Amino acid sequence: MERFNDNRRVRRKPSALLPIELSILASAVELARVGTSEFYGYAMAREIRDRQGARQLTGHGTLYRALDRLAKLGLIESRWEDPGVAALGDRPRRRLYRVTAIGEQALADGRVPDAPRATGAKTKLDPGLAAP
Amino acid sequence: MMRTTLAAAGVTRWWTRCYTLGLSRDARELRRDEIESDLWEHERDAPRGVVSRAAFGLSVLSRLVRGMPADVFWRFEMEGPKVEINIPFERIAGGLLLAMVALMLITGGISGYDTSQEGFGDELRRLAALDSFEDNANAAIRLISGLGLIGAAAGFYVALRERGPVLATIAAFGLVAAGVLALAAAALQMAFVELAEEYVASSGAHQEQVRVTARGVALVVQGTVGGALMAILASGYALAVLTVRERLVPRRLIALPVLSVAVFIGGGIYRAAAGGNASWIVLMSGVGAMVLWLVIAGAWLLFTPSEKRAPVQILSQAS
Numbered sequence: 001m002e003r004f005n006d007n008r009r010v011r012r013k014p015s016a017l018l019p020i021e022l023s024i025l026a027s028a029v030e031l032a033r034v035g036t037s038e039f040y041g042y043a044m045a046r047e048i049r050d051r052q053g054a055r056q057l058t059g060h061g062t063l064y065r066a067l068d069r070l071a072k073l074g075l076i077e078s079r080w081e082d083p084g085v086a087a088l089g090d091r092p093r094r095r096l097y098r099v100t101a102i103g104e105q106a107l108a109d110g111r112v113p114d115a116p117r118a119t120g121a122k123t124k125l126d127p128g129l130a131a132p
Numbered sequence: 133m134m135r136t137t138l139a140a141a142g143v144t145r146w147w148t149r150c151y152t153l154g155l156s157r158d159a160r161e162l163r164r165d166e167i168e169s170d171l172w173e174h175e176r177d178a179p180r181g182v183v184s185r186a187a188f189g190l191s192v193l194s195r196l197v198r199g200m201p202a203d204v205f206w207r208f209e210m211e212g213p214k215v216e217i218n219i220p221f222e223r224i225a226g227g228l229l230l231a232m233v234a235l236m237l238i239t240g241g242i243s244g245y246d247t248s249q250e251g252f253g254d255e256l257r258r259l260a261a262l263d264s265f266e267d268n269a270n271a272a273i274r275l276i277s278g279l280g281l282i283g284a285a286a287g288f289y290v291a292l293r294e295r296g297p298v299l300a301t302i303a304a305f306g307l308v309a310a311g312v313l314a315l316a317a318a319a320l321q322m323a324f325v326e327l328a329e330e331y332v333a334s335s336g337a338h339q340e341q342v343r344v345t346a347r348g349v350a351l352v353v354q355g356t357v358g359g360a361l362m363a364i365l366a367s368g369y370a371l372a373v374l375t376v377r378e379r380l381v382p383r384r385l386i387a388l389p390v391l392s393v394a395v396f397i398g399g400g401i402y403r404a405a406a407g408g409n410a411s412w413i414v415l416m417s418g419v420g421a422m423v424l425w426l427v428i429a430g431a432w433l434l435f436t437p438s439e440k441r442a443p444v445q446i447l448s449q450a451s
Binding site for chain 2: 043065
Protein backbone atom coordinates (compact mmCIF):
# COMPACT_ATOMS: atom_id res chain seq x y z
CA MET A 1 0.00 0.00 0.00
CA GLU A 2 1.26 3.40 -0.95
CA ARG A 3 1.10 6.20 1.57
CA PHE A 4 1.25 9.14 -0.74
CA ASN A 5 1.67 12.04 1.64
CA ASP A 6 3.02 10.44 4.77
CA ASN A 7 6.67 10.97 3.83
CA ARG A 8 6.10 14.70 4.12
CA ARG A 9 5.00 14.29 7.71
CA VAL A 10 8.09 12.34 8.54
CA ARG A 11 10.44 14.86 6.96
CA ARG A 12 8.89 17.98 8.42
CA LYS A 13 8.39 18.74 12.12
CA PRO A 14 5.07 20.46 12.89
CA SER A 15 6.91 23.36 14.53
CA ALA A 16 9.31 23.88 11.63
CA LEU A 17 8.80 26.81 9.28
CA LEU A 18 9.68 26.61 5.60
CA PRO A 19 11.86 29.30 3.98
CA ILE A 20 8.85 30.74 2.14
CA GLU A 21 6.93 30.98 5.43
CA LEU A 22 9.86 32.73 7.13
CA SER A 23 10.13 35.08 4.13
CA ILE A 24 6.44 35.97 4.43
CA LEU A 25 6.75 36.65 8.16
CA ALA A 26 9.92 38.71 7.71
CA SER A 27 8.34 40.75 4.91
CA ALA A 28 5.13 41.24 6.91
CA VAL A 29 7.06 42.45 9.97
CA GLU A 30 9.11 44.79 7.80
CA LEU A 31 5.98 46.16 6.12
CA ALA A 32 4.36 46.70 9.54
CA ARG A 33 7.49 48.52 10.70
CA VAL A 34 7.17 51.04 7.87
CA GLY A 35 3.47 51.57 8.54
CA THR A 36 1.78 48.99 6.30
CA SER A 37 0.19 46.75 8.87
CA GLU A 38 -1.88 44.75 6.36
CA PHE A 39 -0.87 43.13 3.09
CA TYR A 40 -2.55 41.09 0.36
CA GLY A 41 -1.26 38.09 -1.58
CA TYR A 42 0.19 39.76 -4.68
CA ALA A 43 1.75 42.57 -2.61
CA MET A 44 3.50 39.93 -0.52
CA ALA A 45 4.79 38.11 -3.64
CA ARG A 46 6.21 41.41 -4.91
CA GLU A 47 7.69 42.28 -1.51
CA ILE A 48 9.46 38.89 -1.29
CA ARG A 49 10.79 39.26 -4.83
CA ASP A 50 12.11 42.76 -4.10
CA ARG A 51 13.61 41.80 -0.73
CA GLN A 52 15.40 38.79 -2.17
CA GLY A 53 16.40 40.50 -5.40
CA ALA A 54 14.74 37.63 -7.26
CA ARG A 55 13.60 37.88 -10.88
CA GLN A 56 10.43 35.86 -10.47
CA LEU A 57 7.39 36.29 -8.28
CA THR A 58 6.52 33.40 -5.97
CA GLY A 59 4.23 30.82 -7.62
CA HIS A 60 0.52 31.16 -6.83
CA GLY A 61 0.24 27.76 -5.18
CA THR A 62 3.41 28.16 -3.14
CA LEU A 63 2.37 31.58 -1.85
CA TYR A 64 -1.24 30.83 -0.95
CA ARG A 65 -0.51 27.44 0.56
CA ALA A 66 2.10 29.08 2.81
CA LEU A 67 -0.30 31.89 3.76
CA ASP A 68 -2.94 29.29 4.51
CA ARG A 69 -0.64 27.34 6.81
CA LEU A 70 0.56 30.47 8.63
CA ALA A 71 -3.07 31.45 9.22
CA LYS A 72 -3.89 27.98 10.57
CA LEU A 73 -0.94 28.25 12.93
CA GLY A 74 -2.15 31.64 14.14
CA LEU A 75 1.02 33.38 12.96
CA ILE A 76 -0.96 35.68 10.69
CA GLU A 77 -4.63 36.60 10.62
CA SER A 78 -6.77 37.63 7.71
CA ARG A 79 -9.96 39.44 6.78
CA TRP A 80 -11.70 40.23 3.54
CA GLU A 81 -11.56 43.82 2.42
CA ASP A 82 -14.75 45.88 2.60
CA PRO A 83 -16.54 45.38 -0.76
CA GLY A 84 -17.19 49.12 -0.92
CA VAL A 85 -13.48 49.89 -0.87
CA ALA A 86 -12.83 47.36 -3.65
CA ALA A 87 -15.72 48.77 -5.69
CA LEU A 88 -14.26 52.26 -5.37
CA GLY A 89 -11.02 50.96 -6.87
CA ASP A 90 -12.98 48.97 -9.51
CA ARG A 91 -11.11 45.78 -8.65
CA PRO A 92 -11.71 42.40 -6.97
CA ARG A 93 -11.70 42.36 -3.17
CA ARG A 94 -8.37 41.72 -1.50
CA ARG A 95 -7.86 39.26 1.31
CA LEU A 96 -5.85 41.28 3.80
CA TYR A 97 -3.35 39.62 6.12
CA ARG A 98 -1.65 40.89 9.27
CA VAL A 99 1.15 39.32 11.26
CA THR A 100 0.23 38.45 14.88
CA ALA A 101 2.33 38.65 18.02
CA ILE A 102 2.83 34.87 17.82
CA GLY A 103 3.98 35.35 14.24
CA GLU A 104 6.60 37.89 15.30
CA GLN A 105 7.75 35.49 18.02
CA ALA A 106 7.93 32.65 15.48
CA LEU A 107 10.07 34.77 13.18
CA ALA A 108 12.44 35.61 16.03
CA ASP A 109 12.71 31.94 17.06
CA GLY A 110 12.70 30.53 13.51
CA ARG A 111 10.01 28.06 14.57
CA VAL A 112 6.40 27.94 15.74
CA PRO A 113 6.23 28.81 19.48
CA ASP A 114 5.03 26.09 21.85
CA ALA A 115 2.26 28.31 23.24
CA PRO A 116 -1.33 27.35 22.33
CA ARG A 117 -2.12 28.37 18.80
CA ALA A 118 -5.08 30.40 17.72
CA THR A 119 -6.39 27.92 15.18
CA GLY A 120 -3.64 25.35 14.80
CA ALA A 121 -5.23 22.73 17.05
CA LYS A 122 -7.49 21.50 14.27
CA THR A 123 -6.46 18.22 12.71
CA LYS A 124 -8.30 18.79 9.48
CA LEU A 125 -7.42 22.03 7.74
CA ASP A 126 -10.36 24.27 7.09
CA PRO A 127 -10.49 26.99 4.47
CA GLY A 128 -9.81 29.78 6.93
CA LEU A 129 -12.00 32.82 7.00
CA ALA A 130 -15.01 32.49 4.80
CA ALA A 131 -15.75 35.31 2.44
CA PRO A 132 -18.62 37.42 3.79
CA MET B 133 -5.87 42.99 -22.74
CA MET B 134 -3.65 41.02 -25.13
CA ARG B 135 -4.36 37.46 -26.16
CA THR B 136 -1.26 36.20 -24.35
CA THR B 137 -2.41 37.84 -21.14
CA LEU B 138 -5.97 36.58 -21.48
CA ALA B 139 -4.84 33.04 -22.18
CA ALA B 140 -2.41 32.99 -19.24
CA ALA B 141 -5.09 34.29 -16.87
CA GLY B 142 -7.62 31.86 -18.36
CA VAL B 143 -5.36 28.83 -17.84
CA THR B 144 -4.70 29.94 -14.24
CA ARG B 145 -8.44 30.22 -13.58
CA TRP B 146 -9.05 26.83 -15.23
CA TRP B 147 -6.37 25.17 -13.09
CA THR B 148 -7.78 26.81 -9.94
CA ARG B 149 -11.23 25.46 -10.80
CA CYS B 150 -9.69 21.99 -11.34
CA TYR B 151 -7.90 21.64 -8.04
CA THR B 152 -10.67 23.23 -5.98
CA LEU B 153 -13.34 21.04 -7.56
CA GLY B 154 -15.26 19.06 -4.95
CA LEU B 155 -14.25 21.25 -2.00
CA SER B 156 -16.80 23.04 0.14
CA ARG B 157 -18.26 26.17 -1.42
CA ASP B 158 -16.49 28.44 1.09
CA ALA B 159 -13.08 26.87 0.50
CA ARG B 160 -13.54 26.87 -3.26
CA GLU B 161 -14.70 30.48 -3.51
CA LEU B 162 -12.08 31.71 -1.09
CA ARG B 163 -9.22 30.34 -3.16
CA ARG B 164 -10.76 31.40 -6.47
CA ASP B 165 -11.41 34.95 -5.20
CA GLU B 166 -7.88 35.18 -3.91
CA ILE B 167 -6.38 34.06 -7.23
CA GLU B 168 -8.71 36.43 -9.09
CA SER B 169 -7.48 39.32 -6.96
CA ASP B 170 -3.86 38.25 -7.49
CA LEU B 171 -4.30 38.12 -11.29
CA TRP B 172 -5.89 41.56 -11.30
CA GLU B 173 -3.16 43.13 -9.15
CA HIS B 174 -0.42 41.42 -11.17
CA GLU B 175 -1.92 42.61 -14.46
CA ARG B 176 -2.26 46.17 -13.18
CA ASP B 177 1.32 46.09 -11.90
CA ALA B 178 2.80 44.88 -15.20
CA PRO B 179 4.47 47.36 -17.56
CA ARG B 180 2.73 48.35 -20.81
CA GLY B 181 3.85 47.63 -24.39
CA VAL B 182 3.55 44.58 -26.69
CA VAL B 183 6.71 42.78 -25.53
CA SER B 184 6.08 43.65 -21.87
CA ARG B 185 2.53 42.31 -22.05
CA ALA B 186 3.80 39.06 -23.56
CA ALA B 187 6.37 38.88 -20.74
CA PHE B 188 3.56 39.40 -18.26
CA GLY B 189 1.66 36.44 -19.76
CA LEU B 190 4.77 34.28 -19.42
CA SER B 191 5.23 35.47 -15.84
CA VAL B 192 1.67 34.41 -14.94
CA LEU B 193 2.21 30.99 -16.57
CA SER B 194 5.51 30.62 -14.77
CA ARG B 195 3.87 31.37 -11.41
CA LEU B 196 1.11 28.92 -12.24
CA VAL B 197 3.46 26.05 -13.16
CA ARG B 198 5.85 26.62 -10.26
CA GLY B 199 2.95 26.66 -7.80
CA MET B 200 1.23 23.54 -9.15
CA PRO B 201 2.86 21.00 -6.78
CA ALA B 202 1.90 23.21 -3.80
CA ASP B 203 -1.66 23.44 -5.14
CA VAL B 204 -1.89 19.64 -5.31
CA PHE B 205 -0.51 19.23 -1.76
CA TRP B 206 -2.84 21.96 -0.51
CA ARG B 207 -5.74 20.07 -2.03
CA PHE B 208 -4.68 16.87 -0.25
CA GLU B 209 -4.46 18.79 3.03
CA MET B 210 -7.93 20.22 2.52
CA GLU B 211 -9.29 16.80 1.68
CA GLY B 212 -9.15 15.63 5.27
CA PRO B 213 -8.35 12.18 6.63
CA LYS B 214 -7.91 10.21 3.44
CA VAL B 215 -8.49 9.87 -0.27
CA GLU B 216 -8.37 6.45 -1.85
CA ILE B 217 -8.16 5.65 -5.54
CA ASN B 218 -7.98 2.03 -6.65
CA ILE B 219 -7.03 1.63 -10.29
CA PRO B 220 -4.96 -1.21 -11.81
CA PHE B 221 -1.62 0.38 -12.52
CA GLU B 222 -1.28 -1.37 -15.90
CA ARG B 223 -4.38 0.47 -17.07
CA ILE B 224 -3.05 3.81 -15.85
CA ALA B 225 0.32 3.23 -17.51
CA GLY B 226 -1.26 2.01 -20.76
CA GLY B 227 -3.62 4.95 -20.97
CA LEU B 228 -0.80 7.36 -20.25
CA LEU B 229 1.44 5.82 -22.93
CA LEU B 230 -1.32 6.29 -25.51
CA ALA B 231 -1.93 9.83 -24.24
CA MET B 232 1.80 10.49 -24.70
CA VAL B 233 1.45 9.83 -28.43
CA ALA B 234 -1.20 12.53 -28.76
CA LEU B 235 0.73 14.93 -26.54
CA MET B 236 3.90 14.31 -28.55
CA LEU B 237 2.15 15.05 -31.83
CA ILE B 238 0.49 18.21 -30.49
CA THR B 239 3.76 19.43 -28.97
CA GLY B 240 5.69 18.73 -32.15
CA GLY B 241 3.02 20.46 -34.23
CA ILE B 242 3.64 23.87 -32.65
CA SER B 243 6.62 24.80 -34.79
CA GLY B 244 5.42 24.41 -38.34
CA TYR B 245 6.95 27.58 -39.75
CA ASP B 246 9.64 28.17 -42.29
CA THR B 247 12.03 30.34 -40.32
CA SER B 248 14.49 31.00 -43.17
CA GLN B 249 15.24 34.69 -43.79
CA GLU B 250 13.75 34.65 -47.27
CA GLY B 251 9.99 34.58 -47.31
CA PHE B 252 9.58 34.92 -43.55
CA GLY B 253 7.38 37.96 -44.11
CA ASP B 254 4.95 35.74 -46.05
CA GLU B 255 4.91 33.31 -43.13
CA LEU B 256 3.95 36.18 -40.84
CA ARG B 257 1.19 37.31 -43.22
CA ARG B 258 -0.15 33.76 -43.39
CA LEU B 259 -0.17 33.54 -39.61
CA ALA B 260 -1.83 36.95 -39.19
CA ALA B 261 -4.57 35.90 -41.64
CA LEU B 262 -5.80 33.16 -39.30
CA ASP B 263 -8.92 34.20 -37.42
CA SER B 264 -8.77 34.70 -33.66
CA PHE B 265 -10.92 31.63 -32.94
CA GLU B 266 -8.38 29.44 -34.71
CA ASP B 267 -5.52 31.12 -32.84
CA ASN B 268 -7.25 30.71 -29.47
CA ALA B 269 -8.18 27.08 -30.16
CA ASN B 270 -4.59 26.27 -31.14
CA ALA B 271 -3.26 28.00 -28.05
CA ALA B 272 -5.74 26.19 -25.79
CA ILE B 273 -4.85 22.76 -27.23
CA ARG B 274 -1.15 23.41 -26.81
CA LEU B 275 -1.52 24.69 -23.28
CA ILE B 276 -3.62 21.65 -22.40
CA SER B 277 -0.96 19.39 -23.93
CA GLY B 278 1.72 21.05 -21.75
CA LEU B 279 -0.39 20.58 -18.64
CA GLY B 280 -1.21 17.05 -19.84
CA LEU B 281 2.49 16.16 -19.99
CA ILE B 282 2.95 17.36 -16.41
CA GLY B 283 -0.12 15.39 -15.37
CA ALA B 284 1.18 12.31 -17.20
CA ALA B 285 4.47 12.67 -15.30
CA ALA B 286 2.60 12.56 -12.00
CA GLY B 287 0.55 9.60 -13.21
CA PHE B 288 3.57 7.56 -14.33
CA TYR B 289 5.40 8.31 -11.11
CA VAL B 290 2.50 7.22 -8.91
CA ALA B 291 1.75 4.15 -11.06
CA LEU B 292 5.30 2.88 -11.57
CA ARG B 293 7.51 4.10 -8.75
CA GLU B 294 7.08 0.88 -6.77
CA ARG B 295 8.23 -1.12 -9.81
CA GLY B 296 11.29 0.97 -10.55
CA PRO B 297 11.80 4.15 -8.54
CA VAL B 298 14.83 5.41 -10.48
CA LEU B 299 13.41 4.80 -13.95
CA ALA B 300 9.98 6.11 -12.93
CA THR B 301 11.63 9.27 -11.60
CA ILE B 302 13.66 9.72 -14.81
CA ALA B 303 10.53 9.23 -16.92
CA ALA B 304 8.50 11.63 -14.77
CA PHE B 305 11.28 14.22 -14.78
CA GLY B 306 11.52 14.02 -18.58
CA LEU B 307 7.79 14.54 -18.95
CA VAL B 308 7.69 17.45 -16.50
CA ALA B 309 10.56 19.07 -18.40
CA ALA B 310 8.70 18.47 -21.67
CA GLY B 311 5.50 19.89 -20.19
CA VAL B 312 7.20 23.04 -18.97
CA LEU B 313 8.94 23.48 -22.34
CA ALA B 314 5.65 22.88 -24.16
CA LEU B 315 3.92 25.52 -22.02
CA ALA B 316 6.76 27.94 -22.70
CA ALA B 317 6.56 27.19 -26.43
CA ALA B 318 2.78 27.69 -26.40
CA ALA B 319 3.14 31.04 -24.64
CA LEU B 320 5.90 32.13 -27.04
CA GLN B 321 3.72 31.02 -29.92
CA MET B 322 0.96 33.35 -28.69
CA ALA B 323 3.46 36.19 -28.58
CA PHE B 324 4.53 35.18 -32.11
CA VAL B 325 0.93 35.54 -33.33
CA GLU B 326 0.75 39.01 -31.76
CA LEU B 327 3.96 39.97 -33.55
CA ALA B 328 2.63 38.63 -36.87
CA GLU B 329 -0.45 40.83 -36.51
CA GLU B 330 1.73 43.83 -35.66
CA TYR B 331 3.92 43.07 -38.69
CA VAL B 332 0.95 43.20 -41.04
CA ALA B 333 -0.38 46.39 -39.44
CA SER B 334 2.94 48.26 -39.58
CA SER B 335 5.21 49.49 -42.35
CA GLY B 336 8.73 50.72 -43.08
CA ALA B 337 11.52 50.41 -40.54
CA HIS B 338 9.17 49.37 -37.75
CA GLN B 339 7.84 46.49 -39.86
CA GLU B 340 11.38 45.27 -40.45
CA GLN B 341 12.12 45.51 -36.73
CA VAL B 342 9.00 43.45 -35.92
CA ARG B 343 10.00 40.89 -38.59
CA VAL B 344 13.43 40.41 -37.01
CA THR B 345 11.93 40.11 -33.51
CA ALA B 346 9.27 37.67 -34.74
CA ARG B 347 11.90 35.50 -36.45
CA GLY B 348 13.88 35.41 -33.21
CA VAL B 349 10.76 34.29 -31.33
CA ALA B 350 10.01 31.66 -34.02
CA LEU B 351 13.53 30.24 -33.73
CA VAL B 352 13.21 30.08 -29.93
CA VAL B 353 9.85 28.29 -30.34
CA GLN B 354 11.50 25.76 -32.66
CA GLY B 355 14.32 25.16 -30.19
CA THR B 356 11.93 24.86 -27.27
CA VAL B 357 9.73 22.37 -29.12
CA GLY B 358 12.81 20.36 -30.10
CA GLY B 359 13.87 20.28 -26.46
CA ALA B 360 10.38 19.17 -25.41
CA LEU B 361 10.38 16.32 -27.96
CA MET B 362 13.81 15.16 -26.82
CA ALA B 363 12.61 15.15 -23.21
CA ILE B 364 9.55 13.07 -24.22
CA LEU B 365 11.78 10.63 -26.10
CA ALA B 366 14.12 10.30 -23.11
CA SER B 367 11.13 9.66 -20.92
CA GLY B 368 9.86 7.05 -23.40
CA TYR B 369 13.20 5.19 -23.34
CA ALA B 370 13.11 5.08 -19.52
CA LEU B 371 9.55 3.74 -19.64
CA ALA B 372 10.51 1.17 -22.29
CA VAL B 373 13.31 -0.22 -20.12
CA LEU B 374 11.09 -0.23 -17.05
CA THR B 375 8.13 -1.97 -18.68
CA VAL B 376 10.32 -4.65 -20.29
CA ARG B 377 12.38 -5.22 -17.14
CA GLU B 378 9.19 -5.64 -15.09
CA ARG B 379 7.70 -7.91 -17.79
CA LEU B 380 4.72 -5.61 -18.21
CA VAL B 381 4.98 -5.83 -22.02
CA PRO B 382 6.50 -8.54 -24.30
CA ARG B 383 10.31 -8.46 -24.25
CA ARG B 384 10.60 -8.30 -28.05
CA LEU B 385 8.98 -4.87 -28.04
CA ILE B 386 12.26 -3.43 -26.74
CA ALA B 387 13.48 -3.73 -30.35
CA LEU B 388 11.59 -0.54 -31.25
CA PRO B 389 13.20 1.79 -28.68
CA VAL B 390 16.57 0.16 -29.46
CA LEU B 391 15.98 0.84 -33.15
CA SER B 392 15.06 4.43 -32.34
CA VAL B 393 18.27 4.98 -30.35
CA ALA B 394 20.32 3.24 -33.07
CA VAL B 395 18.84 5.48 -35.76
CA PHE B 396 19.67 8.63 -33.79
CA ILE B 397 23.22 7.45 -33.05
CA GLY B 398 23.71 6.28 -36.66
CA GLY B 399 22.44 9.61 -37.96
CA GLY B 400 24.83 11.47 -35.69
CA ILE B 401 27.80 9.35 -36.80
CA TYR B 402 26.88 9.74 -40.48
CA ARG B 403 26.64 13.48 -40.08
CA ALA B 404 29.96 13.72 -38.24
CA ALA B 405 31.88 11.31 -40.46
CA ALA B 406 30.48 11.89 -43.94
CA GLY B 407 29.17 15.43 -43.45
CA GLY B 408 25.86 14.25 -44.90
CA ASN B 409 22.58 15.77 -43.87
CA ALA B 410 20.01 13.08 -43.20
CA SER B 411 18.37 14.92 -40.31
CA TRP B 412 14.78 14.70 -41.62
CA ILE B 413 14.93 10.95 -42.30
CA VAL B 414 16.73 10.29 -39.02
CA LEU B 415 14.23 12.36 -37.05
CA MET B 416 11.19 10.73 -38.64
CA SER B 417 12.57 7.20 -38.31
CA GLY B 418 13.75 7.64 -34.72
CA VAL B 419 10.55 9.32 -33.56
CA GLY B 420 8.43 6.92 -35.63
CA ALA B 421 9.93 3.84 -33.96
CA MET B 422 9.28 5.36 -30.55
CA VAL B 423 5.72 6.36 -31.40
CA LEU B 424 5.09 2.81 -32.62
CA TRP B 425 6.39 1.47 -29.30
CA LEU B 426 4.16 3.85 -27.35
CA VAL B 427 1.08 2.74 -29.31
CA ILE B 428 1.77 -1.01 -29.06
CA ALA B 429 2.92 -0.95 -25.43
CA GLY B 430 0.07 1.36 -24.43
CA ALA B 431 -2.56 -0.80 -26.10
CA TRP B 432 -0.99 -3.95 -24.61
CA LEU B 433 -1.15 -2.57 -21.07
CA LEU B 434 -4.59 -1.10 -21.55
CA PHE B 435 -6.35 -4.04 -23.17
CA THR B 436 -4.48 -7.20 -22.18
CA PRO B 437 -6.02 -8.90 -19.13
CA SER B 438 -3.58 -9.35 -16.29
CA GLU B 439 -3.85 -11.98 -13.58
CA LYS B 440 -1.39 -10.14 -11.41
CA ARG B 441 -3.10 -6.84 -11.24
CA ALA B 442 -1.75 -4.81 -8.36
CA PRO B 443 -3.90 -1.85 -7.40
CA VAL B 444 -2.39 1.56 -6.92
CA GLN B 445 -3.64 3.12 -3.73
CA ILE B 446 -3.21 6.75 -3.05
CA LEU B 447 -3.75 7.32 0.63
CA SER B 448 -3.47 10.86 1.82
CA GLN B 449 -3.40 11.68 5.50
CA ALA B 450 -3.86 15.28 6.52
CA SER B 451 -1.14 16.44 8.89
